[in-house]
Amino acid sequence: xxxxxxxxxxxxxxxxxxxxxxxxxxxxxxxxxxxxxxxxxxxxxxxxxxxxxxxxxxxxxxxxxxxxxxxxxxxxxxxxxxxxxxxxxxxxxxxxxxxxxxxxxxxxxxxxxxxxxxxxxxxxxxxxxxxxxxxxxxxxxxxxxxxxxxxxxxxxxxxxxxxxxxxxxxxxxxxxxxxxxxxxxxxxxxxxxxxxxxxxxxxxxxxxxxxxxxxxxxxxxxxxxxxx
Numbered sequence: 001x002x003x004x005x006x007x008x009x010x011x012x013x014x015x016x017x018x019x020x021x022x023x024x025x026x027x028x029x030x031x032x033x034x035x036x037x038x039x040x041x042x043x044x045x046x047x048x049x050x051x052x053x054x055x056x057x058x059x060x061x062x063x064x065x066x067x068x069x070x071x072x073x074x075x076x077x078x079x080x081x082x083x084x085x086x087x088x089x090x091x092x093x094x095x096x097x098x099x100x101x102x103x104x105x106x107x108x109x110x111x112x113x114x115x116x117x118x119x120x121x122x123x124x125x126x127x128x129x130x131x132x133x134x135x136x137x138x139x140x141x142x143x144x145x146x147x148x149x150x151x152x153x154x155x156x157x158x159x160x161x162x163x164x165x166x167x168x169x170x171x172x173x174x175x176x177x178x179x180x181x182x183x184x185x186x187x188x189x190x191x192x193x194x195x196x197x198x199x200x201x202x203x204x205x206x207x208x209x210x211x212x213x214x215x216x217x218x219x220x221x222x223x224x225x226x227x228x
Contacts (some may be wrong), residue, residue, distance in 0.1 A: 006111050007208075012222040019197060027196045034078040046200060047169055053177035054122055058115050059165060062129035062136065062152075064184040065210050066112050068217030072102045077155040080186060095135055103142035109218055112182060113143070114212075116150050124176070128165060130158045158188040162197060169201070180206045186226075198228035 028039045053148070060066055119125045127145070129136055135155045140152055155164050169175055179201075183189075186207050198205045209224040 004114075006114065007220065007223065010220045010223045011208075011225050014225040014227070016227040017191075020201075021195065023196055023199045027087060027192065028200065031193045031196050032166065033160075034163070039210070042166065044199070046166070046175070047177050049170070049173065051175045051177060052202060055174070055176040056123050056178045056180060057169075057176035058119070058123065058125040058180050058182070059128050060076070060112060060116065060125065060182045061126055061184060061210075062139065064212065065182055066127070066145075067103070067108050067110070068137070068212050068219045069102075070214075071107065072098075084198075095138060099135075099138045099142050103139050105144050107143075107218060108143040109212065109220065111220060113145065115182075116145060119150060127152045128155075128161055128168075130155050130161065158185065162189055162193055165197075167199075175201050175203060176203050178206065180208065182208050182210055184210050184212070194226070194228045204228065 021216045025036055025039050028034065029036070032039065032042065034042065063069055063191070115123075116125045116127070127140065127150060129152070131154065136152065136154045140146075145152070151168075153164055153168060155161055165179075186194075186209050189207075194205060194207055205228045208227065209226070210222070211221045213219040213221045
């Protein structure tokens with residue numbers, strides 16, 4: 001777990017979930033939003049892939065994990081226009097202006113970015129984030145994360161992340177020996193979904209729930225860790 005070497009001090013709790021539950025088709029359908037035929041297809045594809053035990057896949061969220069939105073949320077314009085109104089406001093002030101104002105390398109969580117920058121054959125990384133593709137691309141570039149180094153995967157809604165992660169694994173033609181997920185809102189996967197994912201892949205999944213410092217959002221306050 002070399003990529004955790006600089007993060008271990010922040011782990012405030014760690015628990016291991018051991019389950020003997022059998023995976024049911026309904027569990028996979030809830031996780032992937034697939035129908036029965038598609039679930040059968042996905043299961044067959046995954047079982048045909050080799051597990052490369054030597055490889056750890058790091059899956060990192062962007063917003064409020066790699067980079068806090070605290071500064072922009074202090075702006076009254078965004079405080080008064082949340083959720084669906086946020087995109088309307090962005091179009092009015094221009095996305096480029098928004099990114100130039102609120103996204104800087106020095107405001108990023110560098111300890112997590114080091115995981116990306118130090119990736120190698122054994123430790124690989126992807127950013128898995130939700131929102132608009134063009135906006136997320138500009139935000140990554142603003143904090144010096146080169147597009148596709150690592151691969152940046154964007155979904156419309158967070159509920160689509162589990163399925164997208166599985167598809168990324170299919171595209172790689174192997175299952176990593178371990179997946180470490182860094183998320184500020186891991187509840188989007190739900191507890192049972194993490195168990196289902198781990199059982200489907202036949203590997204260990206470590207979920208690091210990231211909490212950033214309120215006074216300095218470039219630093220990690222604590223990590224609540226769950227191992228499946």
